[in-house]
Every structure is written in structure tokens, then in C-alpha cells.
Amino acid sequence: MSVEDTIKGIVIKIVRCDKKILTPDSTWQDLKADSLDMVQILIAIEEKYDIEVPDEDVQEIKNFGEFVAYIEGRLAKKS
């Protein structure tokens, strides 16, 4: 499974949104993700990939596509 699909699965499960509305352009506001959703998404991703995702970095990210690219970047740095 690609990193994007894995992250998609995590976001859909936590935010409980429809798969169809989650596109690279989706913002957290579009998905109605609150601060608890964000914390739980980050915990799940950190657990899955054994990386650290600082909150400050995530605050700068505008949409889901950028978020996936950011995580892929972190994974590339790790390997």
C-alpha cells in the first residue's frame, strides 16, 4: 500500500469522512477535522512509520496533498 493510501486510510478512519471527499486539495476544514482529530491522526502516523511530526510543521500545511508530500519527505529523510 502506498504512503498516500495508508495516510488516507488513517484520516478516513479518524475523521470519519467519505472516501470520495478526500482529495489532494481537501483542507482540514473541508474534512471538518478538529484539534483532537489532528492529534490522533499524527499519533497514528508517527506510530505507523516511527517518525516524529512536529505540530508546528503541520500548522503550515494547507491541504491533504501537501500533508502526504510532507510525510513522504520525512520518510525519505529517515531512510
Add this chain to the structure above:
Amino acid sequence: MRLKGKIALVTGSSRGIGRAIALKLAEEGADVIVNFLRHRQGAEETARDIEKLGVNAQIIKANLVEPEKIDAMFETIASNYGRLDILVNNAASGVARSALDLDTRGWEWAMDINARAFLLCAQRAVKLMGERGGKIVSISSLGSFFVLPDYVAVGVSKAALEALTRYLAIELAPKGICVNAVAASAVLTEAIKFFIKEQGGQTPSWQMTPAGRMVTPEDVANVVAFLCSEEAYMIRGRTIIVDGGTSLAPFKFTDEGG
């Protein structure tokens, strides 16, 4: 060195109050297990600083919302040390919501981390304390009693933590285990230091205490270390307030004390 040779677990000690407690216990001679969830770098830094004090440190990642992760953490402690003398239940989280806006997820999140994890950690810690007894200290908040804006989830969970502290104190007294809590007012953390710097270096009046300054993580750590020592043996099930007198003078006061 009041805690020489003791093994202590401090949950949520990668930064802030937990880090200060971990360092204080190390300064008093205890080997410290640093639990963290998200801030590995911070946990590693805390562990390095503990080792500089001449004692041992170990970091363990565990999400205390998940009982199986708590089990795994205590299995690691059991296999590495074979015992535990001190549990400091510090890890905490919550959601900022009014009571009418609080949903079940927010409620459960705060209750699971702030109250249930304390119960589960204490149950497992007691087994590792065995016949020797031990100390359990939890970190609470003035929001357990006072009503703070959008603080209901954390406030209620901290009230549960304090009640659990009293029940455990009596149930565990025959085992030689002392259980207490520490409740602090707003603590001068890195985030608040940054805010103060941005405001031109002035501590905002709502953060000031009658004692003339804000409460620091070290103020909380000093009281925790005392409660973990034999000097506090006859204190049981109490929540010690560390707030520079704020809760006694809830109305705005001036530098002249008026």
C-alpha cells in the same frame, strides 16, 4: 540524595513539568524511566540530562490511551529492572470545549489519558513495588475544582484523578505505598515563556501569583520529589496545591497586595 537507588517511572516526561520531575528525581539519586508518546527527541534529551546526573535513564514510547501499550511498558520495566519504586503519573491531554460542545470522543480522550491511564499504571506499578512498598504521585490541576473556560473535559478528568488518588491511598496503605497528587496553577512552560517574550517581557497579570511570579515546572518537581521521599510518609491521599497562593486570592490583586 533522598531517592538513591530507587527506580522511578515518570509518564509524559519528554518536556515541560514531566521533564522537570524526571530531572529532579534523578538529582535525588533515582534511576528514571522516561515515558513519551510523540516527542522522541525531547525524551532522548531528558534521558541524556538524567545520565549527566550520574544515574541511569531509559526511554519508553507508549500511548497511555491504549491499555495494551501500558502493559507493554510495564513488561519492559519488569524485564529490565525487575521492580519499580516510584510512579509519577504526569502524562495528560484534553480538548478545549465548553460542556455543551463536548462530544463523547473528547470526553473519552481526556478521561482515558488523565484518569483511566492512572488507574491502569497504578495497578501495574503496585505489582512491581511488591513487599517493599513505594510512592505514587499524580499531577492534577486547579481546574479539578475551579471552573476554567473550555476546561470541562480536563477539569472533570482531573477531579476523577484526585478521587482515585484518595481511594488508592487507603487501599494501598497496608502495602506501604503512599499515594498523593500535586495540583498546580498555570505553569511557566516554554510556550508561555515565548508568549511573555512576545509581549515585551512582562508576565501578564492573569499569570501572576500573590507570591510574585509564575509557578515553574521546578516548583512542581520539588513537591513531587518531597512526596516521593520518606519525609512525606504520613501524607496520604492528598492533593498538594502549588499555586503561589492564587487559589486563596482568586480576585485580581496588585503588586501592593491590594
